[in-house]
Amino acid sequence: MAFVEFKDVTKYYQMGEVRIAAADGVTFSIEKGEFVIIVGPSGAGKTTVLNMLGGMDTCSGGSIELDGALISGYNSRQLTAYRRYDVGFVFQFYNLVQNLTALENVELASEICREPLPAEEVLREVGLTERMNNFPAQLSGGEQQRVAIARALAKNPKLLLCDEPTGALDYKTGKNILQLLQDTCRNTGRTVVVITHNQAFSAIADRVIRINSGKVVDMRCNPSPASAQ
Ligand code: ADP
Ligand code: ADP
Numbered sequence: 047m048a049f050v051e052f053k054d055v056t057k058y059y060q061m062g063e064v065r066i067a068a069a070d071g072v073t074f075s076i077e078k079g080e081f082v083i084i085v086g087p088s089g090a091g092k093t094t095v096l097n098m099l100g101g102m103d104t105c106s107g108g109s110i111e112l113d114g115a116l117i118s119g120y121n122s123r124q125l126t127a128y129r130r131y132d133v134g135f136v137f138q139f140y141n142l143v144q145n146l147t148a149l150e151n152v153e154l155a156s157e158i159c160r161e162p163l164p165a166e167e168v169l170r171e172v173g174l175t176e177r178m179n180n181f182p183a184q185l186s187g188g189e190q191q192r193v194a195i196a197r198a199l200a201k202n203p204k205l206l207l208c209d210e211p212t213g214a215l216d217y218k219t220g221k222n223i224l225q226l227l228q229d230t231c232r233n234t235g236r237t238v239v240v241i242t243h244n245q246a247f248s249a250i251a252d253r254v255i256r257i258n259s260g261k262v263v264d265m266r267c268n269p270s271p272a273s274a275q
Contacts, residue, residue, distance in 0.1 A: 047114065048075035049237055050099065050205075055108035055118075057094050057260075068094040069105065070260035076253065078113075081231040082239045083248045086257035092241045093209055095257065099239065100133045100207045101125040113204060131160055134198030134206045138213035140190040142182040148193045149178040155197040168196040171233075172226060188219035195226065199236075206230070208240040212247070224250060 057069035068091045076082050084092050097103035098110060101117060104125075110118040112132070120128060142151050149165055156162030169178045172192040182190050191211060198206055208227060212220030224240070224247045231238040240251075248254045249268070256264035 047111070049078035049080075049113055050074075050076035051109070051111040052095070052099075053109045053111075055095075055098065055110060056106045057091075057098065057103070058106045067260045069098070072108070072257075072260070072262055074255055074262055074265055076237060076239070078237055079231065079235045080237055080252040081228050081250070082237075082253045082255065083251035084239065084241045084255045084257060085243065085245060085248055086263075088243065090257045091260040092257055094260075096207050096209055096239065096241055099205070100135060101128040102135075130158060131201070132204045134201050134203035136191070136194050136198050136206070136208040136211045138210040140182070140187075140194040142190055142193055142197075144182050147179050147181055148174060148185065148189075148196075151182070151193055152197045152200050156200045159201040161202055162200050163202050165196070165200055168199045169193075171199065171230065172196045186219075187215050188223060191215065191223055192226065195223075195230070199230065204237065206236055206238045208238070210241055210243070212242060212244065217244075217246075220244065221247070 052072050052074050055069050055072040059066040059068055072095060086092050098105050105118050109116060117128065148169065152165040152169060156165055169175060172195050174189060174192050177185060177189060212223050215223060227238050227240060228250050230236060252268055254266045255262060
């Protein structure tokens with residue numbers, strides 16, 4: 047069985063008389079250690095899928111499994127623990143605490159988890175050793191996103207989920223962030239899933255899942271570096 051299994055997952059929103067199918071029979075799997083990119087137009091259902099995978103939202107039907115555990119069967123207490131211990135999140139906006147330094151922001155996250163990685167170690171991993179005593183306002187957008195990634199990694203999560211992490215960055219800075227996420231995946235064997243609407247970034251993914259109108263319309267695996275040699 048694959049590390050992540052979505053089977054016929056649906057998510058409906060009732061808006062008055064109208065029922066919106068944000069996810070409409072979504073089926074895909076992800077292997078452990080893969081670097082996965084989810085692409086698709088605005089409103090396609092990408093965030094809905096990522097939020098259900100991260101336990102931030104529940105599905106209306108179907109099943110979601112991670113590492114053999116049935117996430118879609120969790121009650122709210124189990125979901126809270128799952129979000130806290132098993133999943134790291136990165137968003138478009140960095141949501142850093144402004145009056146704490148980069149190091150303190152990462153340490154804050156470590157405090158709530160069971161087996162945190164040392165804050166200085168993850169800041170080194172994202173290339174911010176020189177900047178760890180700076181406050182967010184003293185850092186560029188790309189650097190602030192690196193702090194946010196370090197903060198997510200400090201939890202030592204099974205899964206790193208990133209929703210448009212490059213959305214607020216210029217192309218070059220965004221590309222570097224994607225590269226960093228890929229490196230993290232390669233170097234630590236962590237499974238990383240990234241939503242982006244920038245097609246150009248999908249070339250570096252192991253797996254590209256294309257979503258449109260709540261459905262998976264295409265899934266493509268790129269040759270792994272090992273098999274390409
Ligand atoms: P994407 O991330 O691809 O832009 P979303 O997953 O955010 O798409 O949204 C998919 C669809 O579900 C859209 O039509 C959106 O308007 C709808 N939707 C998302 N969240 C809600 C909500 N809380 N209530 C009602 N409709 C929602
Ligand atoms: P980017 O090209 O990523 O947007 P900037 O041009 O904003 O980067 O910043 C370039 C460098 O200057 C970065 O290393 C950043 O940390 C530093 N920097 C930006 N603003 C400040 C500040 N207010 N105080 C100290 N360093 C800063």
